[in-house]
Amino acid sequence: MNDDRAKPTLDVWTLFSLGGYNAACLLVGMGVGWLIDSQIDTFPVFVLIGLACGIGLGVAGTWLRMKPFLED
16 A cells, blocks of 8 residues: 655664754763762762763654654
8 A cells, every 4th residue: 555655764864963963862861960069069960860861861762763763
């Protein structure tokens, strides 16, 4: 059965945007953690928590963005 919806194409700009999104998630997470650590003198506790949150957000965002390309 033919589907009238056009399947999205994966191009280099999509991959660049995913890389930028992941880098931003990591930097923001670590930056917020560093700011909290510098205020309450607990380095590196919140930097590591921010890094973990950034990784999780990056994985979730990448999965949501790539999901249309993976469906049949």
